[in-house]
Amino acid sequence: MERSAKEDIQKFDIAIVGGGPAGLTLAVGLVSIMPELKVCICDKHQFKVPDDARSLALAAGVTRIFRFLGIWDEMKKNSSPISRMEITDSAPSDRSRPLFLAFDGAVGHDQPFAHMIPFRDIVAALLTKAKGNVELIDGVEAVSLDNEGSAARIGFADGSAIEAELVVAADGSRSKLRSLASIKTIINDYKQVGLVSTIAHEFEHNQTAYEHFRSAGPFASLPLKGKTSSLVWTETAQNAQDLIKLSPKEQEKHIEEAMGHCLGGVELKQPIQGFPLRLCIAREFVRPRLALMGDA
Ligand SMILES: Cc1cc2nc3c(=O)[nH]c(=O)nc-3n(C[C@H](O)[C@H](O)[C@H](O)COP(=O)(O)OP(=O)(O)OC[C@H]3O[C@@H](n4cnc5c(N)ncnc54)[C@H](O)[C@@H]3O)c2cc1C
Numbered sequence: 001m002e003r004s005a006k007e008d009i010q011k012f013d014i015a016i017v018g019g020g021p022a023g024l025t026l027a028v029g030l031v032s033i034m035p036e037l038k039v040c041i042c043d044k045h046q047f048k049v050p051d052d053a054r055s056l057a058l059a060a061g062v063t064r065i066f067r068f069l070g071i072w073d074e075m076k077k078n079s080s081p082i083s084r085m086e087i088t089d090s091a092p093s094d095r096s097r098p099l100f101l102a103f104d105g106a107v108g109h110d111q112p113f114a115h116m117i118p119f120r121d122i123v124a125a126l127l128t129k130a131k132g133n134v135e136l137i138d139g140v141e142a143v144s145l146d147n148e149g150s151a152a153r154i155g156f157a158d159g160s161a162i163e164a165e166l167v168v169a170a171d172g173s174r175s176k177l178r179s180l181a182s183i184k185t186i187i188n189d190y191k192q193v194g195l196v197s198t199i200a201h202e203f204e205h206n207q208t209a210y211e212h213f214r215s216a217g218p219f220a221s222l223p224l225k226g227k228t229s230s231l232v233w234t235e236t237a238q239n240a241q242d243l244i245k246l247s248p249k250e251q252e253k254h255i256e257e258a259m260g261h262c263l264g265g266v267e268l269k270q271p272i273q274g275f276p277l278r279l280c281i282a283r284e285f286v287r288p289r290l291a292l293m294g295d296a
Contacts, residue, residue: 012040012135015154015164017142017177019043021119022294023170024126027134028069040135040162042154047127047138053270054119054196055230057082057209057222060107063115066125075125080223081112083207088260092214097260100213112207116222116230137162142171145180145290152289167290173280175296181287188279192217193240197231197272198224199255202264205229210262219258228269231255240274 014030016023019041027041041047058066066072084104090097106112130136144155151163154177169177178185205223212219217234224230235243243254248268255266285292 009153009160010040010135010162011038011151012162012164013037014039014166014168015152015162016041016168016170017043017154018170018172018175018294018296019045019047019136019138020170020172020294021122021126022296023168024123024130025065025069026168026170026293028071028126028129029065031133032069035133038135040137040164041130042137042140042142042156042162044141044157045138047130047136049120049124049127052119053198053273055116055198055222055224056119056122057114058117058122059114060111063111069129071125071129074128075117075121076115078121078225079115079117080205080225081207082114082116082209082223083112085209085211086262087211087213089213090260092257092260097212097262114209116224142176142180145177147181147287147289165289169290169292169296170294171296173295175282175292177290178282178292178296181290183287183292184283186279186281186283190234190277190279191237192234192277193237193274194277195231195233195235195240195243195272195274197255198228198269199231199252199263199266200228200269201266203227203262205263210259212259214258221259221263229263233258234277237276244272244274 016027023041027039030037030039066075086099087101088097089100140156142154143157146153151165152167153161153163155161169175171177207223209222219233221229221231252266252268282292
């Protein structure tokens with residue numbers, strides 16, 4: 001890319017491309033520890049709380065980061081701790097489901113080993129903290145990268161550009177910056193789909209996560225607030241398609257059976273959503289003036 005001395009482009013110490021949970025956490029963390037740094041985050045979408053009904057399981061180590069950043073209390077307001085995990089591996093048709101493995105306990109005072117947090121609350125708390133502390137540049141899609149000079153330059157689809165001492169690619173599993181830097185990946189298409197939904201159920205979950213290992217893959221229910229749980233399980237692509245076509249009543253019956261009725265009768269609170277599953281690992285994580293993070 002040619003550079004003209006006359007160009008008036010914004011310069012940063014660190015430019016993060018991708019305002020998902022990884023990019024936002026890094027940005028907020030950097031300015032908390034080193035407020036003198038000039039940090040920006042660029043995203044092709046608007047910076048707003050996403051319309052995403054998923055909840056994520058955050059292990060205690062991750063929640064410590066958010067405690068340190070002073071946003072944990074806000075983030076966890078609709079969360080449920082996971083205090084116990086029960087794993088079974090019986091076939092759905094078996095009459096009983098003996099426990100294969102169970103563990104419980106906390107990693108410290110008031111620190112269960114994980115929490116279930118609505119994705120929206122994670123992003124909302126990070127965005128609130130980022131506003132005013134980090135330069136948020138949205139509606140810009142990174143399409144070019146020049147990381148060979150004394151500063152890296154990112155070019156956007158609208159013709160604008162910025163420069164930074166370091167560019168962080170936090171632009172997700174199909175990272176554009178990773179491919180612009182010609183970083184190779186190891187990819188394995190599992191030919192499976194991750195299905196997610198939220199259910200209300202008859203019995204208390206008692207802050208327990210249940211995981212049922214089936215031949216089709218794991219089926220997990222993770223506790224949310226009250227008598228509700230988040231479901232995440234894997235199916236072959238064909239089975240997932242067939243399941244999504246069923247009526248809600250038929251889907252609920254399928255879920256109750258897959259769970260061995262451990263939470264009693266269930267009612268779907270959200271339509272089942274499918275996410276194709278594939279492994280994608282970058283072969284390198286750093287290049288001059290470029291670092292990959294998160295799903296990138
Ligand atoms: C069904 C499911 C369940 C999951 N459950 C869990 C869980 O329980 N716990 C957990 O920790 N994780 C879970 N994950 C994984 C978790 O959602 C991801 O690891 C996480 O969202 C990745 O964050 P990220 O910031 O790296 O990338 P993303 O969230 O993908 O964000 C990337 C950002 O980059 C932007 N972007 C992309 N390309 C460009 C470009 N060229 N220019 C500018 N901006 C760009 C996008 O708009 C986006 O905002 C789950 C995932 C799925 C699918």
